[in-house]
Amino acid sequence: MNKVRNDTRGPGRDRLTIRSGTPEENGARPAGTISRRSFLHTGLAAGAGTVAVGVLPSRAEGRRGGLTKGDEAILRFLSAAEILETDAWQQYNELCGIQDSEVPGGTGNALYTAALSVLDSDMAQYVHDNTEDEFTHFTFINAYLMAHGGKPVSLDKYRTLPSSKATGAQQIGRLTNLMKLSVDTTWWTRYRSRNKNPDFGDTFPQAVPGLVMGQFPAIPRTDADLAPLDHLQAIANTAGFHCAMIEQGGTSLYPSLAQRVTDTEVLRVLLSIGPTEAMHFQTWQDKAGNAPPLTDPTNGLVFPDLNSPPFGGEDFQTNLIMPEPTIFLDRKFPVCSIVRPTGTEGAAMGAVKFLTETGLFVGQSAEFFAVLTELAREADAARNEGDQGGDGEGRGGKGRD
Numbered sequence: 001m002n003k004v005r006n007d008t009r010g011p012g013r014d015r016l017t018i019r020s021g022t023p024e025e026n027g028a029r030p031a032g033t034i035s036r037r038s039f040l041h042t043g044l045a046a047g048a049g050t051v052a053v054g055v056l057p058s059r060a061e062g063r064r065g066g067l068t069k070g071d072e073a074i075l076r077f078l079s080a081a082e083i084l085e086t087d088a089w090q091q092y093n094e095l096c097g098i099q100d101s102e103v104p105g106g107t108g109n110a111l112y113t114a115a116l117s118v119l120d121s122d123m124a125q126y127v128h129d130n131t132e133d134e135f136t137h138f139t140f141i142n143a144y145l146m147a148h149g150g151k152p153v154s155l156d157k158y159r160t161l162p163s164s165k166a167t168g169a170q171q172i173g174r175l176t177n178l179m180k181l182s183v184d185t186t187w188w189t190r191y192r193s194r195n196k197n198p199d200f201g202d203t204f205p206q207a208v209p210g211l212v213m214g215q216f217p218a219i220p221r222t223d224a225d226l227a228p229l230d231h232l233q234a235i236a237n238t239a240g241f242h243c244a245m246i247e248q249g250g251t252s253l254y255p256s257l258a259q260r261v262t263d264t265e266v267l268r269v270l271l272s273i274g275p276t277e278a279m280h281f282q283t284w285q286d287k288a289g290n291a292p293p294l295t296d297p298t299n300g301l302v303f304p305d306l307n308s309p310p311f312g313g314e315d316f317q318t319n320l321i322m323p324e325p326t327i328f329l330d331r332k333f334p335v336c337s338i339v340r341p342t343g344t345e346g347a348a349m350g351a352v353k354f355l356t357e358t359g360l361f362v363g364q365s366a367e368f369f370a371v372l373t374e375l376a377r378e379a380d381a382a383r384n385e386g387d388q389g390g391d392g393e394g395r396g397g398k399g400r401d
């Protein structure tokens, strides 16, 4: 089976190895090379030994050579975003997902897993599959970058944050912090609004106002967090809303950046990964809606009944998991069921700022933020250099009136 695998066992796990595929492939080409065709159609293949992708040729015949500076910058930012997503998801999977050869690490936490299963009995499977998807996202993007002469992204040196001490978690350095989160839940009301759109400057109320009024764990910090029951359930509920918050971000990020991609194949990469983020978001939105109303007895965090006054109705009703149609591009057009936001100006920096404000990187070094900010700045500087004039202007910004 042809597979791209990243090594998850400690430092250097972002480093790709390619197990090369058929004997024909291996015999026909110099060691360390692989055809673009086989890369794209067989997914980087196997066989005798591993091949360093850094020496792959850049773009094949018929292309304009390597990636444009802008396309590389967009792919590099997305790779970083996916590495960060993966780091968060891996922490969830160790404690409440299925640990197997597809997503190794961790041994599971039975009580936390049971609390998550209140949201849906298949939560462990969904957490596992979401985690595996994120691994493949950054692994593919890094391999694609290298195959076309671009620089892959590694954030390994910033894996400095502590792991949960609860039963089930690996004790390794982390990039993200799931233990001091201020979870933004405006995505809930944003996707239920029929007349507002963040691309028009609109703002949205929180579904769970308490979650942005402090810092809360989305995973048990130690086994002491496994009781009392409503405290543990509050942690599981927090995870339910946090998972959706992360994935709605990816759902917007890909179409936002795709508007400034130049090469049609790079566009294909973004258009093919982006919708999987929407599939994740859709799932998590449905699960978050099953979070039982409660008050955490240890800190007063309230999860309201979103189906009862003063909640309920179109803005909060839990079974409204399809996007309500809303204004798009210009108010003169009829409303449309869409991803929102998708404005392209400053999309990468917006994502960094948003995630930082939610506490996902609490404890990270100044250097980490500098690196992430630079990746975002370069991605936001990218401009579509398309064939129709190439005036250097991005296509975004419209509709932000």
Ligand SMILES: [Fe+2]
Pocket (backbone or CB within 6 Å): 082, 085, 133, 134, 137, 250, 277
């Ligand atoms: Fe992803």
Ligand SMILES: [Fe+2]
Pocket (backbone or CB within 6 Å): 085, 134, 246, 247, 250, 277, 280
């Ligand atoms: Fe994702």
